[in-house]
Amino acid sequence: MAAPPSLLARFAAALQRCGVRPVDRLAVALSGGPDSLALAAMTVQWQQQQPVTECSQQAPLALIVDHNLRPESSAEAAAVAAQAAQLGLAPQVLPVAWPGGMPPRPGDKMAAARDARYALLLAACAAAGGRHLLLAHHADDQAETFLLRLLHASGVAGLACMPPAVERQTEHGPVTLARPLLGFRKAELEAVCRRSGLPFVVDPTNADLAFQRNRIRHLLQRYPLPPAESSSSNNCSELAAEGQGHAAGASSSRASSNSGSGHRSCGSIVGDLLLLQRRCEAVARQQGAAAAQLLRRAVLDTSCTSLLRGQQQADSIQKPGHPPNANAGNAANLSQPMQQLQAALQHLGYAVLDVGCLAQAEEPVAQAALSTILQAVSGQPYPPGLAQLARLHAFLQEGRPGSSFTGSGCLVRHLGRSWGRRALCVAQADQTAAAAALAAAKRGKQKDSPRSCKPQGAVYM
Secondary structure, three states, rough: OOOOHHHHHHHHHHHHOOOOOOOOEEEEEOOOOOHHHHHHHHHHHHHHOOOOOOOOOOOOEEEEEEEOOOOHHHHHHHHHHHHHHHHEEEEEEEEEOOOOOOOOHHHHHHHHHHHHHHHHHHHHHHHHHOOOOOOOOOOHHHHHHHHHHHHOOOHHHOOOOOOOOOOEEOOHHHHHHEEEOOOOOHHHHHHHHHHOOOOOOOHHHHHHHOOOOHHHHHHOOOOOOOOOOOHHHHHHHHHHHHHHHOOOHHHHHHHHHHHOOOOOOOOOOHHHHHHHHHHOOOOOOOHHHHHHHHHHHHHHHHHHHHHHHHHHHHHOOOOOOOOOOOOOOOOOOHHHHHHHHHHHHHHHHOOEEEHHHHHOOOOHHHHHHHHHHHHHOOOOOOOOOOOHHHHHHHHHHHHOOOEEEEEOOEEEEOOOOOOOEEEEEEEHHHHHHHHHHHHHHOOOOOOOOOOOOOOOOHHHH
């Protein structure tokens, strides 16, 4: 039932790049498909090879979500749980309780199921003391995501696609979503299941071509792996590692050196898409660092100095159980600064913008900063489209006093008597509350509090 040593070595290296340590309690999101079953099997095998500790003696959690979208889903979840127990995991079935007992409408089904799934998985992982939730997204999934976002005109940050590791907050503490299989092709994972004698199920909704992702998947499946499958898979792994463990400059230079007729890929259209995705990730990494600095100057400095100080202090605090700079430069903390800045804006509920800073910044950097602002203030789950960001940046550059911009769930207007130097961004759904908060801050009657604090830019109203 063991995975080949070379495959397990790649898996162990991928876990390390995701920030997973042998002492961590792990949870695996298990669906019963070949991808998550291979992930579960390799996780058990990897843990058995680690030094004996309190955590290594605990079976990894197998979290199985019953979406309750089909009559047979409960029986299927129970069967997957039994299979997980045979593999040596501790299974837990998490049923989705739809509001009013009514599943979502067909047009909203996939998004609603994904949101419900992640909410249950994160909560169950954290409640059990898990620090890492392992997801089975692989190289083919990454290629699909890249093409899907390209068709939706995503910016460079969107085309960076799924990060190998990203931290999420829960009521029981932080949990890292880890994707150690991004360097593995789906065919490799199916081979692990066959070699291990693991029967797997196939979700029938994956064949429904009404969903755009499924249409993209079926299109890519028309281009099978070349005969030299093992060599192609190793190249995919190298491409994944290249962006996960190195700084942006190194990744960018490698990507440039691989361009042209001699570029390195997985030998298929999936490999070429992954190479493009890697280049976008390297550029997005550079733009993200610049955008974080721009946000500090153009938003937090003007909106709330106490939040800025608190965020800077949080940056310097070492997390319990982590050695200093344990993940420095690794994929696990690439998006952390932007997440902290976004959390600060969500905490405040609105943003006062330094128009000059944003208008004069390079367009890609300004758009990355504006994307964070709009998403944080509006509370929307996904970043705005590239066209909306370009329109907002152009609006700020025009700097017409009294003018306004609407889009992505936000209203942005230049503040009166600021001579075009300040703009206010509020959620369209909560303009009245934000305006009242700013008026109170202007009068000096509002003290710093968990919800709000005196916005420095409001003095120009």
